[in-house]
Amino acid sequence: MDTNNCFHCGLDIVKDEIIFEARHFCCNGCKTVYAIFSENGLMSYYDFENAPGATPSGGSKYNFLENEQIVEKLLDFNEGDTQIISLQIPHIHCSSCIWILENLNRLQKDIVSSQVDFHQKKVRITYNSSSVSLKEIVDLLCAIGYEPYISLDDYGTQKIKTNRSLTYKLGVAFFCFGNIMLLSFPEYFEVNEFWLDQYKNFFRGLIFLLALPSFFYSASGYYVAAWKSIRAKMLNIEIPIALGIVVMFVRSSIDMLFNYGSGFFDSLTGLVFFMLLGKMFQIKTYSFLSFERDYKSYFPVAVTRLKTDGLEESVPIYEIQKGDRLLIRNQELIPADSILIASNASIDYSFVTGEAIPVSKKSGDKLFAGGKQLGNAIEMEVLQPVSQSYLTQLWSNEIFEKKTSANYKSITDTISRYFTPALLLIAFSGLGYWILIDINIAFNVFTAVLIVACPCALALTAPFTLxxxxxxxxxxxxxxxxxxxxxxxxxxxxxxxxxxxxITTSSRSNITYEGKTFSASENEMVKSTLSGSNHPLSRMLYDFLPEAERLRVAFFAEISGKGIEAKINGDSISIGSADFIGKPLRKDSLKTSVHIDINGNYFGHFTFNNEYxxxxxxxxxxxxxxxxxxxxxxxxxxxxxxxxxxxxxxxxxxxxxxxxxxxxxxxxxxxxxxxxxxxxxxxxxxxxxxxxxxxxxxxxxxxxxxxxxxxxxxxxxxxxxxxxxxxxKNAMLVIKMSFGLSLLYNVVGLSFALSGNLQPLVAAIIMPLSTVSIVSFVTIMSNFYARKLKIQTKSEA
Known part of the structure; x- marks a missing residue:
């Protein structure tokens, strides 16, 4: 690295230079961060990127985090000594940022784990609150150059911020593209009356100047992505895109400099504009999908709400409001932060923390969303509306990632591995052929192949279709x-x-009973026991039995695949299979049945004629x-x-x-x-x-x-x-067809390029046309197949 730049943050050293361990730093803050990483064995941070860090902020602005009431409102989870906080980190920008933020436990031993969401620029930190405070963690983040953004005005309702950088780049690319296209019309149509020599050079110079912001600023993200892929020894789709843009710029500059022609600046700026437009549309699409999946999302299930008269009703989970009383049965997820009412509970928070030991709760205790009730049904009062966005984090938790997903390669990943080598092979083959005939044409062919085969349409196909x-x-x-x-x-x-x-439904079933008649108190005990279970047979039997007062269940245990054990007012109840309650199964009884035993006395069994x-x-x-x-x-x-x-x-x-x-x-x-x-x-x-x-x-x-x-x-x-x-299956067919369509465009373009006849007008037509047509094609075809299969693509009014 240049000694005029800071080893940690990469900024120019404009004041007194600080040298530490033969490294050059711009300030004591950067030197201190380097020393922290060095002392804690975290020097791999600098292996991911050159000068990846940010200058650390001086002094703490977060004294308000000493206020427990404020901290309580910022936390995602707070149970015992375990607290979880999600912090917005605007400075997350590269692989080294992810690496250091996911290794915070090596800087602070009381941090249990940290997970980075790169797209939302957030880090989710789980820590031991008895040993380290939130303020100390935030101060640590500030000290290593990752100051979080904390807004007290909208905590708990922070929204994903629009990527302004992409918006600016898109605006610059559009300005450059529009003006260059306008200035290039005389070249397209060879209007010699207008193109006097002195004006031609002036306008070409103006086109060159207009192309510079688009090339250096708007397209910069593709260069960064391509360089990272090369350093990681991976061949992804950004490499040929960046290569095509760079070659197009160099070729166009040479054409103008030696008066070979007007170059391909119109195609270059158009390509950058359409790719950024596609990226913006993709981000907007996924943001919209993310919103839909947050608030209607992954949980098309209902939760049991208790009405004022004590009766139960099932309501969609996202309709739960503050003050509602919910009934949570065994193995059910707690959908919202709530207060436990008139019962003891055993809550499994392994979904949230990864810790499998249940937490005991008593009446009046706070229950956090994401916990799972173990045992008897409990009642709770909702403190705030359901946080679906928080629950979806549980689904994405790495604890529950499937082992097969790590090795899974998408169709785009697979094709990308072969696209770049094939492109380079074609380009060098054309160069080898023409260099024996005309060296000038050989150079034109080589650059033209790299220009026209840019895989921007290929890169957009799968994201838009899926x-x-x-x-x-x-x-x-x-x-x-x-x-x-x-x-x-x-x-x-x-x-x-x-x-x-x-394949059977729990809402309808023909149930018959054979055995002793239940008294009113026995019916209450059986129904109160069943109320805690979510097994389909338990729910059907619960609905089948007469209405009864719900009794307090002192002990409840549900053995998966076998049955339920409970204790109510000193009485023992067992409900389940014949084998579970110790009753030999009659050979002539082959239908689905649930057997009842109270205090060791066998009462009888309910037979279910399942409704399919x-x-x-x-x-x-x-x-x-x-x-x-x-x-x-x-x-x-x-x-x-x-x-x-x-x-x-x-x-x-x-x-x-x-x-x-x-x-x-x-x-x-x-x-x-x-x-x-x-x-x-x-x-x-x-x-x-x-x-x-x-x-x-x-x-x-x-x-x-x-x-x-x-x-x-x-x-x-x-x-x-x-x-x-x-x-x-049709979606994958659409992707393959669009790959074929993209390949057809490339074949047409390559036929012009390999013959040495690729003119700026041809490139200006083919390249944006391929991008627009591919995006339109995949959208129309996926909707077509949905309608063909009688799947509506619009929400019903």
């Missing part, structure tokens, strides 16, 4: 975790369905044409004969499966080379959903959150599963 498909599916209440899920859905060849709560979802037979018939179908169930095989009549021949059905056996079943299919889609209800299927290539959790009036799944589907849209799968 973004539009995300929007369409979201309108149909199918909420995908990210765009990569669409690509993975298109590769599925095997579909595994859970039975209870997935509307359109099940038709859906399986459609899916059978393209997929291998499997059915898993934790119940006995009493309904096998009925299912064999309803489902297509050859559908494999496996019964009496425990949750771990379902997971093993999925894993065995994957070992056979299958791409597996698992569709379950998110309760006993969490492990199988996580193991599958794609896991879809079906939601029906329950607030059970499975962060390891890839999508949440509203149960009312069950019949559209085949349409959603076909749409994902």
């Amino acid at each position: 973004g539009n498909i995300l929007r369409i599916l979201g309108r149909q209440k199918c909420y995908l975790k990210n765009a990569c899920v669409i690509e993975q859905l298109a590769k599925v060849d095997t579909i595994v369905f859970d039975k209870t709560g997935t 979802r509307n359109g099940l037979r038709e859906l399986f018939a459609e899916l059978k044409k393209n997929y291998e179908l499997k059915l898993l169930s934790g119940d006995n095989d009493g309904e096998r004969p009925l299912l064999q009549k309803m489902l297509p021949a050859g559908t494999q059905m496996v019964f009496n499966q425990m949750p771990e056996q379902k997971l093993q079943f999925i894993e065995n299919l994957q070992k056979q080379g299958k791409n597996v889609l698992m569709i379950g209800d998110g309760l006993n299927d969490a492990g199988a959903l996580a193991q599958s290539n794609v896991g879809i959790s079906l939601a029906e009036n329950v607030n059970v959150f499975s962060p390891a799944c890839d999508a949440i589907l509203d149960a009312g849209e069950f019949r559209k599963i085949n349409s959603f799968l076909q749409l994902s």
